[in-house]
Amino acid sequence: MHQPAVIEPLTEHALLILFVQLFLLLLTARGLGEIAQQVTLPAVVGELLAGIVLGPSFFGALAPNLFTMIFPQLAGPYHLIEVVSWFGLLMLLVVTGFETDLELIASRARSAVLVSAAGIVIPFVTGFGLGYVLPATFLAADGQRFVFSLFIAVAMSISAIPVIAKVLLDIGAIHRDIGQITIAAGMIDDTIGWILLSIVAALAKAGTAGNAVAALGATGETILWLFVFLLLAFTLGRRLAESVIRWVDSAIGGQAGKITTLMVLALGVGSITQYIGVEAVLGAFVVGLLIGQVNRFDQSTRNTFETMTLSVFAPIFFAMAGLRVDLTTLTDPVLFGAGLIVLGVATVGKFGGAFIGARAAGLSRWEGIAMGAGMNARGAIEIIVATIGLSIGVLSIQMYSIIVMVALVTSLTAPPLLRKTLAKTDLSAAESERLERRTSEQRRFLGTIDRVLLPTRCGVNSLIAAQLLGHVVRERDIDVTCLYVDRDRAVNGERDRTLRQRAMNALSTVKRRLRRMDRRRDSIPYELQENDSASDCLQTIDEQLALSDGPARLMTRTVTTSVSDLVLSEAEDRYDLLVLGMSNPAQAADRSLLGGELDRILRVTPCPILAVSSNTVSNDGSVADLSVRRILLPTIGTQYSRHAAEVAFAIGADRNAVVEIMHVVTPPQPEETLIEPNLSEAVDIGEAIVDREAKLGQQMGVEVLTHVSVGDRPERDILTRATKTETDVIVMGCEIRPTSRRAFLGPRVEHVIENASCPVAVVSSV
Incomplete structure (x- = not known):
């Protein structure tokens, strides 16, 4: 029987060479990248220079023997490091997809399309013409003049959104109108550029057979498959990406699972696009774009992936790209002259095209110049284009070196030009107001919240808390995790819900949702049965949240020590943010506000808390959908009162409810003063406090009323006002001051919680 031959592993020497190469490339790239950033240049400039320094231009010229020993000019060792480089390229395209904001493109559609259209068409035409007049010595193979010209046209018309975004971020202009239009136009450029690149690459591959008819047919087939791929990607693919990430986050959790899933999708989809005749990088770009729109792929995980990519794999790719460049070839007068011509055509075409498009869109002259300066930055994207052109045999090494040089020069000139031109563009009144509003939103309490934890055993207070939380987060990019605290199962350790549990409860879930539809129609309260399982409880909580972007993350954890330790x-x-349902103090055995363990959570939790008491439910545990038409917001003007106001306004905006802001002026006690107190100044201060909060509510789109009163017992005045105005929810702020046995919210807050006839939500953020 014939035995298959055993493939020998890499030799120790080959591994040594590979490790030394990676060591030098990463060390030099990161070092020069940091130096570039210190002189206000994009890190990619230093990373590209690292390859040039280690390549034949410098290292090879100064120590040719040592250079060939470390970087052998052989296919085997070269391809090993090239594989690592391509892996970094795929990851970089995923990150580029993250930066592509389709909503931004839509919001700046007219201006961005005009800038992008002129910024693509003009350099494409000039680049195509340049490809036809360049000497034949720049062609990688005879008979490819047409494909070569198309490739030069694509290289001239593309922009580098990472470089543009980095420069705009560095100079604080990314949220200006001009910055938004530049980013949107760059995104359109990149998207169209990748499609054009895939088509040209497919044409080049098909054309190698020498049969023009076959090449045209193969190209047409590739374009058809590309259209089908993009159609499926932006319809079914978007839903599939969201479903996969949600499942992984719920079943596995943590950043590792989501990052692994991202790379599996990038490699898998990249394999599909490579198979149909377009480049794998397009598949990775589409995966990054789709995953970037999934809320469950949170910013923290995205930052981890971007950090890993931009700090390790991307520098190796850029250094590898520069390693191919031999600047000594440009000492040839012909090549040097050709390089200057290519640089001039690239700059004039892209700069002029973006300027013309900006003027057509109604932008000012300086805004047009700024647009041209930004769009002319080529950076990483043009290096990727050149790398693909070299790998498929369209570009010669001389032409590759010229294009890399163009990418370097345009990336070097973009930052100072943008700084100078943007300094001459004035802010309009509308733009100033928008920027001020954005800055204010970023400083708000809710603007700092990305992830919320809601522990629950499905008590009525938790259900009401879930309803209120749903109103707060529904229109915000906030991820909610519902945690069922399991006391009953004798299982050691912690575990998430399994697929088997989900399958077993699928039928009951459908029935429950049908009951919920009937409940909303007939206003029949829903009673949670005592024997509901963890899965049923979590599904019920999820229904109470009713998030617009899909279900929350649902988990079960088994208590091994105490509930407070687990939470x-x-x-x-x-x-x-931690959201808790309060215990009823009248029924609690230890008479503490939240119960012993939850009191401890309230005292020592590392994050702000939203604690909710329902107050209106019956003793049998039934709870109906909470009708919120009017919210009472007591305030004393402190920071935690301001945070409570944001929560109240968020609920009011979602429910189209009226928010009444109330401040109670407390007169001094007779024993505290010897003269008759004048309360007019205190009332004026109270009016200023409620007016300040009212301005915030109006900014958040809420109908606001204000009320200032004078009273010895503010808590009683609050309850009286709530009853008189038929308030549906009271929202209060407080600070937590730990005592020896329990969390202390303050007697006034606790009095309101214990005696209100409507739900009370307490925000503690200090």
Whole structure:
């Protein structure tokens, strides 16, 4: 029987060479990248220079023997490091997809399309013409003049969104109108550029057979498959990406699972696009674009992936790209002259095209110049184009070196030009107002919240808390995790819900949702049965949240020590807000506000808290959908009162409810003063406090009323006002001051919680 031959592993010497190459490339690239950033240049400039320094231009010229020993000019060792480089390229395209904001493109559609159209068409035409007049010595193979010209046209018309975005971020202009239009136009350029690149690459591959008819047919087939791929990607693919990430986050959790899933999708989809005749990088770009729109792929995970990419794999790719460049060839007068011509055509075409498009869109002259300066930056994207052109045999090494030089020069000139031109563009009144509003939103309490944890056993207070939380987060990019605290199962350790549990409860879930539809129609309260499982409880909580972007993350954890230890351990996992349902103090055995363990959570939790008491439910545990038409917001003007106001306004905006802001002026006690107190000044201060909060509510789109009163017992005045105005929810702020046995919210807040006839939500953020 014939035995298959055993493939020998890499030799120790080959591994040594590979490790030394990676060591030198990464060390030099990161070092020069940091130096570039210190002189206000994009890091990619230094990373590209690293390859040039280590390549034949410098290292090879100074120590040719040592250079060939470390970087052998052989296919085997070269391809090993090239594989690592291509892996970094795929990851970089995923990150580029993250930066592509389709909503931004839509919001700046007219201006961005005009800038992008002129910025693509003009350099494409000039680049195509340049490809036809360049000497034949720049062609990689005879008979490819047409494909070569198309490739030069694509290289001339593309922009580098990472470089543009980095420069705009560095100079603080990315959120200006001009910055937004530049980013949107760059995104359109990149998207169209990748499609054009895929088509030209497919044409080049098909044309190698020498049969023009076959080449045309193969290209047409590739374009058809590309159209089908993009259609499926932006319809079914978007839903599939969201479903996969949600499943992984719920079943596995953590950043590792989501990053692994991202790379599996990038490699898998990249394999599909490579198979149909377009480049794998397009598949990776589409995966990054789709995953970037999934809320469950949170910013923290995205930052981790971007950090890993931009700090390790991308520098190796850029250094590898520069390693191919031999600047000594440009000492040839012909090549040097050709390089200057290519640089001039690239700059004039792209700069002029973007300027013409900007003027057609109604932008000012300086805004047009700024647009041209930004769009002319080529950076990483043009290096990728050149790398693909070299790998498929369209570009010669001389032409590759020229294009890399163009990418370097345009990336070097873009930052100072943008700084100078943007300094001459004035802010309009509308733009100033928008920027001020954005800055204010970023400083708000809710603007700092990305992840929320809601521990629950499906008590009525938790259900009401879930309803209120749903109103707060529904229109915000906030991820909610519902945690069922399991006391009953004798299982050691912690575990998430399994697929088997989901399958077993699928039928009951459908029935429950049908009951919920009937409940909303007939206003029949829903009663949670005592024997509901963890899965049923979590599904019920999820229904109470009713998030617009799909279900929340649902988890089960088994208590091994105490409930407070479990919840605090989970809360430390990068959560920004903890939402709790309060215990009824009249029924609690220990008479504490939240119960012993939840009191401890309230005292020592590392993040802000939203604690909710329902107050209106019956003793049998039934709860109906909460009708919120009027919200009472007591305030004393402190920071935590301001945070409570944001929560109240968010609920009011979602429910189209009226928010009444109330301040109670407390006169001094007779024993505290010897003269008759003048309360007019205190009332004026109270009016200023409620007016300040009212301005915030109006900015958040809420109908606001204000009320200032004078009273010895503010808590009683609050309850009286709530009853008189038929308030549906009271929202209060407080600070937590730990005592020896329990969390202390303050007697006034606790009095309101214990005696209100409507739900009370308490925000503690200090």
